[in-house]
Amino acid sequence: MDWKEYGYLGVLNNTGVIIYRPYVTICIQSGDKRISVDALVDSGSDGMVIHAGLAKDLGIDQSKCPPKSLSGATGVRDGFTSAVSYEVDGFRGYTIKTTAIFVPDLPVACLIGQEDFFEKFIVQFKKHNNVLRLSKIPKKNS
Amino acid sequence: MKTNKGILVKNVEKTHENKWAALSADRTKVLASSANLRTLRKRMGDAKVVYTRILPVDTSFAF
Numbered sequence: 001m002d003w004k005e006y007g008y009l010g011v012l013n014n015t016g017v018i019i020y021r022p023y024v025t026i027c028i029q030s031g032d033k034r035i036s037v038d039a040l041v042d043s044g045s046d047g048m049v050i051h052a053g054l055a056k057d058l059g060i061d062q063s064k065c066p067p068k069s070l071s072g073a074t075g076v077r078d079g080f081t082s083a084v085s086y087e088v089d090g091f092r093g094y095t096i097k098t099t100a101i102f103v104p105d106l107p108v109a110c111l112i113g114q115e116d117f118f119e120k121f122i123v124q125f126k127k128h129n130n131v132l133r134l135s136k137i138p139k140k141n142s
Numbered sequence: 143m144k145t146n147k148g149i150l151v152k153n154v155e156k157t158h159e160n161k162w163a164a165l166s167a168d169r170t171k172v173l174a175s176s177a178n179l180r181t182l183r184k185r186m187g188d189a190k191v192v193y194t195r196i197l198p199v200d201t202s203f204a205f
Contacts, residue, residue: 005147007147007148007149008147008148008149009148009149009151009169009194010148010149010150010151011150011151011154011196011197011199012150012154012199013199013200014199014200018148018150019199020148023194025169025192035183035193036191036192036193037192037193037194038165038169038192038193038194040205042205044205045205051195053162053178053179054179056180057179057180057183072204072205073204073205074204106195107160107195107197107203107205108194108195108197108205109162109193109194109195111205128144129144129145129146129147130146130147130148131147131148
């Protein structure tokens with residue numbers, strides 16, 4: 001099985017401790033628009049959630065998108081959905097198509113979750129080394 | 143064995159918090175930031191960067 005490794009991304013907090021989180025770089029595409037962003041790998045998320053600030057740059061017109069609420073650990077947010085696709089850095093050509101929820105006040109650029117990401121990759125969180133390991137799920141034999 | 147393979151973004155500042163940031167391709171440096179993604183993308187042009195949002199350092203998160 002072919003594994004790729006991604007270092008967690010760390011920032012120094014106000015107490016002098018470095019906080020590392022499991023981000024991977026993805027290239028989100030909608031139509032002919034593409035943007036590379038860091039996506040937080042979130043096993044608690046049902047699917048892909050994108051900061052609404054990315055919608056315009058992806059050519060997505062919010063007024064034409066169906067509304068949808070997103071419920072999380074800190075409350076409920078109003079958003080909208082749109083079809084997008086993305087590729088994970090290091091897995092060129094392995095395109096994931098999904099319907100993402102766009103919300104305006106997401107603290108991160110993007111979350112990738114169960115339906116879009118974890119169904120496509122075997123995911124190993126190795127927090128002790130601050131590394132995430134990914135491997136494509138092998139195709140089933142017919 | 144415990145070996146830190148994490149990537150440290152070295153120059154995150156208070157002024158970057160809750161804004162869009164363009165990270166260098168190796169994700170070790172904030173090259174620029176803005177409250178508005180479109181403004182930031184115009185500034186960065188065709189540079190090979192990764193866009194992210196800088197989380198406030200004094201806040202814990204649960205998504």
